[in-house]
Amino acid sequence: MTDKGLFLDTVSIALNGRVLLALTHHVLPGGVLTVMGPSGSGKSTLLAYIGGFLDPAFQASGRVLADGVDLTVLPAEERHAGILFQDPLLFPHMSVAGNLVFAIPSHVKGKAARLARADAALAGVGLDGMGNRDPDTLSGGQKARVALARVLLSAPRALLLDEPFSKLDQDLRRQMRELVFVRAREAGLPVILVTHDEADAEAALGPVIRIGE
Ligand code: ADP
């Protein structure tokens, strides 16, 4: 068996002695695991555990491996989990390009090289030439695309999606889902999508785990 991808190895998370979720699953590079559950079931908690920022109120056990590397022993900043939330969370005091350049790993040297990467990433999400815009002047769908470009530029080991489509209207949702899954597949990223929307789960075309039911 390959160790490429994201392996959730007997992950169990409890709150006040009650187990919220327990699962073992291997997500291959480019594959999508969907975790479904109602509000309050522990979806965001699972992503916080993987990302390394779980609140100490929770008790967690198990391991998370990315390409065979045990993430659970690493601090959040060394795990390199790329997360997209419902809210695009762009920095309002920076241009679109500024938001993107900020995410590029520091080993990419030189202002021109970094800007060129940011421009290419913008083009890759259909926002060619919008680097100088103020994020406040973008539509919700455009902000979501910038957030996607930013997370891809950060060279994550995995992509964690916390209901990122839920604020978009139906047409935009469909486009955005498609874009995220295609880009993740191209980048060979394992994806975990948490959602309470059945249509998200169908579009992901992967296995679905249900929690909190
Ligand atoms: P979901 O994302 O599925 O809506 P969450 O993972 O946010 O659910 O929350 C799971 C449960 O943990 C809920 O009962 C919530 O109230 C509780 N919870 C979330 N964050 C904390 C925290 N920091 N401290 C204590 N309980 C929390």
Ligand code: MG
């Ligand atoms: Mg949540």
